[in-house]
Structures are given as C-alpha cells and as structure tokens.
Amino acid sequence: MTKVTLTVNGRTMSGECEDRMLLVHFIREKLALTGTHVGCDTTQCGACVIHMDGRSVKSCSILAVQANGSAITTIEGLSAQGELHPVQAAFKEHHGLQCGFCTPGMVMTAVDMINRRGGSLTEEVVRSELEGNICRCTGYHNIVKAVLAADAEMAAGRQAAE
Structure with a gap:
C-alpha cells in the first residue's frame, strides 16, 4: 500500500491504495x-x-500514485459558496444534460476549454x-449550446472586470 496525498478542491486529502489503483477509483472510493x-x-x-494541475485529464488513465502531490479539482469543487459555476449554470439553463451520467466529465472538459480558449x-x-x-443520450446539440453560452458569459465577465 502506498500513501497518496493530493490537494483536492482546495483541501489536502490523503489515503492509502495499491500502486495499480486508478485515480478515478481513488477519488471515488x-x-x-x-x-x-x-x-x-x-x-x-x-x-x-x-x-489535475489546472488541465482536464481522464482520471481513468492515471494511477493514483502518479498523481501524488497534484492539485485536483473535481465537479464538486467547481461551485463556490453554493453558486453554480457558469458552465454548470449554462448546462442547467440550456438543457445540456439528460440522464446526467456524462455531465461531470462534459462540464470539466468545457471549463478547461473555456479557460484555455x-x-x-x-x-x-x-x-x-x-x-x-x-453522451449516451445523444444530447450533444444542447451541450454545445450550453458551452457556447457559458463561454460568452464568462468572456463578458472578464471584459467587465478589465
């Protein structure tokens, strides 16, 4: 067993795991x-x-021990003081989710995309x-609408702040 320490959603968290445990399972379990x-x-x-360290990654492709010492943000860490992140709010407003299974990954990918581009x-x-x-429910049209709406809102917010 190996001890893994991460900064997750701004908090230092540790746990022990086998060297072969995927990061996704470490986060969940x-x-x-x-x-x-x-x-x-x-x-x-x-x-x-x-x-992970500011970029979107598929946590099933990384061993937990490889992520040791990294800063991790999960879907739970996007909201601030009870307010939805603008991408989460846009998914809600534009019906960018159906069953919700893909939603956390879509949102995290979209946030990284907007942050970069x-x-x-x-x-x-x-x-x-x-x-x-x-998206197994094939909700891509509304997902794309939600991402574009969040991008426009966040860009307007950045311009207003300048």
Whole structure:
C-alpha cells in the first residue's frame, strides 16, 4: 500500500491504495467524491474527467500514485459558496444534460476549454474539443449550446472586470 496525498478542491486529502489503483477509483472510493463517474475505465467515454494541475485529464488513465502531490479539482469543487459555476449554470439553463451520467466529465472538459480558449469558441471548436466525451443520450446539440453560452458569459465577465 502506498500513501497518496493530493490537494483536492482546495483541501489536502490523503489515503492509502495499491500502486495499480486508478485515480478515478481513488477519488471515488478513498476520498468519497462520487461526482466523478466511471464509465469505461479505458479513456473512451470522458465521464471521469477532472482537472489535475489546472488541465482536464481522464482520471481513468492515471494511477493514483502518479498523481501524488497534484492539485485536483473535481465537479464538486467547481461551485463556490453554493453558486453554480457558469458552465454548470449554462448546462442547467440550456438543457445540456439528460440522464446526467456524462455531465461531470462534459462540464470539466468545457471549463478547461473555456479557460484555455475562452471568448473565441465556435460550434466547430466545441464539438472538436468534446470528441473524447460520450453522451449516451445523444444530447450533444444542447451541450454545445450550453458551452457556447457559458463561454460568452464568462468572456463578458472578464471584459467587465478589465
């Protein structure tokens, strides 16, 4: 067993695990943060996307021991003081979720996309960047609308702050 210590959603958290345990299972089973979903364990679906050291990653493709010392943000860490993150609010407003299984991964991918490319997103860019995330309910049209709306809102907020 190996001790793994992470900064998760701003808090230092530790747990012991076997060296072969995937980060997604460590987050869910050892840290009890179940918002990150396990869909395939083969990096195909994107339900397990989290932010590690500021970038979106599929947590089923990383061993927990490899992430030791990293800063992790899960879907639970996006909300601030009870307020939805703008991407979460846009998913709600634009019906960008159906069954909700893919939603955490889609939201985390969208937040990273907006942080990296914000203000310049197009439908084509959003669809391309979301290719690694599968929605089994085929809600892509509303997901893309939600991401574009959140991008516009966040860009306007950045301009107002300047």
